[in-house]
Amino acid sequence: MAPYEPEQDTSETGGLRAGRRKATRYVVPVAVAGVAAATIGLVPALATSGDPKLPDVTAQELIEKIAASDTEQLSGTVKISTDLGLPSFGGDMAGGLAPGSGSGGGGDGKGSAADPQSKLMELASGTHTLRVAADGPDKQKLSVLDDAAEYSLIHNGDDVWAYDSKSNEAYHSKSAGKAGESGKKDAPEDLPKGVPSTPKELAEEALKAADDTTSVKVDGTAQVAGRDAYRLVIKPKQSGSTVGQITVAVDSKTGTPLKFTLTPSGGGSAVVDAGFTKVDFGKPAASTFDFTPPKGAKVTEEGDAKAGKHGFKDGGKDFKGGKEFKGEEDLNGLNVIGKGWNSIAELELPGGQGIPSGGSGDVPPDAQRFLDSLGDKVSGDFGSGTVFKTRLINALITEDGKVYAGAVTKDALVKAANAAK
Template identity: 75%
Template sequence: MAPYEPEQGTTDAEELSAGRRKAARYLVPVAVAGVAAATIGLVPALASGGDPDLPELTAQELIEKIASSDTEQLSGTVKINTDLGLPSFGGGAGAFAPGGGGGEDDKGSAADPAAKLLELASGSHTLRVAADGPDKQKVSVLDDAAEYSVIHNGDDVWAYDSATNEAYHTKDTGKSGHGSGKKGDLPKDVPATPEEFARQALKAAGKTTSVKVDGSAKVAGRDAYRLVLKPKDAGTTVGQITIAVDAKTGTPLKFTLTPASGGAAVVDVGFTKVDFAEPSASTFDFKPAKGTKVTEEDGGSARHGSGGFKGAEPAVNVIGEGWTSVAELELPGGQGLPTSGSADVPADAQRFLDSLGDKVSGKFGSGTVFKTRLINALVTDDGKVYVGAVTKDALVEAANR
């Protein structure tokens, strides 16, 4: 199916910005905070039977359709695949999360969402999701022999890990839905479904982005429009973002981010099954079984266990705007990474860090750039960090400013 209209330029993007902001505000959240990584995706498993013939829509009309979507109830299966070019984190990722990891010498819980976050940042995963309005959501991460679930039901947020028979409980103090950043001490603004990825992408779309409707597709057996966002700025690692939007409900069904370098998608998230009927009320019920280890969130600012972060979060300065914006912050203590031969880092770990990084220098001094297929970071020798979805040269330029 041919594109509906030519790629839109700066003037058109200005006209679209209000619609995008509205879309970002009203897209219905489907997952509970802390159940997925900031960049995750899908191996396509679509019910493909040829592109459907749909009425023509402009990009503005399609964004307005997303904004006006009133979907609050659904259930389904989401397939996720992420290819950042990093090794799989596996089950040990929780050790790097705030308060996560558990273990004999750690008071944390293996069911704490922060302990599970990094596991979804690489590889392929299957999620089962359900939502019934702003106060009831459930996300389950399905493994071969285990299941990890986060359930939000009214005032309560439960997480349960069947592999360890551990549960984590906190109170929803925000009462304002996923992404509010007010659910106890859970991670904030963590996308887990196409809706949430689309919301974040539309936030970034502005004068620096061209937007168009580019044909149609079948996703999870449903007719969908393809909305394509493409950065205009040189220096970003983002090639384009494609959002498949349900033709009937306006609900995003699939989100794909391809890198500027080409190749497989870095992020690809989509429904393989979806039902917009009201889920059963029992879907959101949870009561720990006898013998389950339960960790209660203490309500304080620090997480359980010695692995939690303490003190104020570092101040972040944003350099630039749009797709080439770079976040600047300082490492604790004002020192850079340990150098080769340092007693603080095992030799194997140092070799691994060296293999990921490129040494660079400039007006800022010297440092190391650590690269993935999407997010790159420059760590200077004097303890500053510059990070963004930008190229190595863009990071050095930002540090030189």
């Protein structure tokens, strides 16, 4: 293996930032709806082997190579495993809790078992195999393969189809039909947006965070899905982050990221590890993107699904006031503390009350013990509260209804809460 340059701080090279800005313009559009896959991955042993000898490159040159990559045609297989330290989101739980799932998907409700917003949530945990294909901004296909079933999401021109073979249900919607700033047609509003779905998209999201709080370097080579690649390593300089490092395997010829691995600072297996086991950069057959619902399949149109969205007949309005939830607009006093990898979101829960304490008398003892088991009790200058932990994202909810959340340790959350007082 050829030697590589010493660790290079992004603060020393404005060219890195320029490369990152350009990189965000080139996203392989594998799944038009995206995948709930900020937490998707590839078992490394299945994807990487060898240590090919390649010409030396600097971190800046490799980032520029990613930015210059204009890959829009490919097909292949992605192996996915996720370890957030959470219970599995598969099956009925995913269908019932995911936004847009209606009454849990299918059955007697207005929802559909093929609705992407509920089905793709299953990728948030466990191990999965995907087949992907893309031919420009108007043709993409993603299939999730199970032992005895297959779920497919197909974008072809103005049409978006999703089909679940297990339930024999299909979901149909229309693209907005007009190109946005990126030159791509907008996805239907019911489908997830802005969620990384390929190693390339995940890599670009990571590079957005690379500022003077980050070190970026090239650290050797690898072979992924039979292709020679460089390893780009991104690490937080700050202490207190739950992110240990991010490693991106970049195809040496095309500049396309082939594998993305996020390891936690606490050690152990990767939290996010996404990559190809097979990849072909040739043009997929046009028939790949054709879809006709099978005979007897229940077909749900986008407009019909909206009637059952979130289990409410009026499309997501609450029981009492009929007010539609608008996401961040409804969060009270959302504030960001800190910078870089140690950024912490601070907000206030409606009603100004957090998790009931053991001495409040507001809940029965058995229920209180259950609540206490969900997280770690902490206290400080801010008062007291509960920290809910995963291997990547942690959140502190104080008894007076404040929330502090981020990819940081429990101690960092307590420190932020104390400083806010």
